Amino acid sequence: MIKVLSIFSLTVLLSATASLRAQPPASAAMLKPVRGPLVSFGSLTPGDTLILVCFWSAASDAGIEALDAINAQYAGWKKRARFRMLAVAEDEGRGSGRIRGLKSEHGWTFDVYEDINGELRAAAHIRNLPSSVIITGGKVVYQMEGFEKGAEAYLFDKILAMQP
Numbered sequence: 001m002i003k004v005l006s007i008f009s010l011t012v013l014l015s016a017t018a019s020l021r022a023q024p025p026a027s028a029a030m031l032k033p034v035r036g037p038l039v040s041f042g043s044l045t046p047g048d049t050l051i052l053v054c055f056w057s058a059a060s061d062a063g064i065e066a067l068d069a070i071n072a073q074y075a076g077w078k079k080r081a082r083f084r085m086l087a088v089a090e091d092e093g094r095g096s097g098r099i100r101g102l103k104s105e106h107g108w109t110f111d112v113y114e115d116i117n118g119e120l121r122a123a124a125h126i127r128n129l130p131s132s133v134i135i136t137g138g139k140v141v142y143q144m145e146g147f148e149k150g151a152e153a154y155l156f157d158k159i160l161a162m163q164p
Helices: 002-019 061-080 093-106 119-123 151-161
Strands: 030-033 051-056 084-089 111-114 131-136 139-145
Touching (some): 061 084, 061 093, 061 151, 093 111, 131 151
Parallel strands (some): 051 084, 084 111
Antiparallel strands (some): 030 111
């Protein structure tokens, strides 16, 4: 009986350990810009920079609406606060090819990337799209899921509150 319990305990421990495999840190996540070679998230975001990352999908009207709402305010935001914004697409297959066209068509002035392996999404624990996170010092300090009109103002209020 004790041997059966020991084998069972060992099996549970091994299963738990396997499911807790360390994910690479967000800084190691590789992103594809709309033009150019892959870059690491860490190379785009120095440690002390305040970063707004908006996760979206080309197949999601809500995600595109969120980016349009932010873009309408983005120039003014940049005058009032020090931060960097990245729109990170979470598309696979056909949707992936639409990203560059959507950036151009909508006139987005912020940087747009594709999280080709979902590494950044996993590191930020994003479950639903669209989602936005504010990162500082390499840590997610605020997360918002979904989008409805006016939510962009709330995001900017959070950014302002985190200014040094």
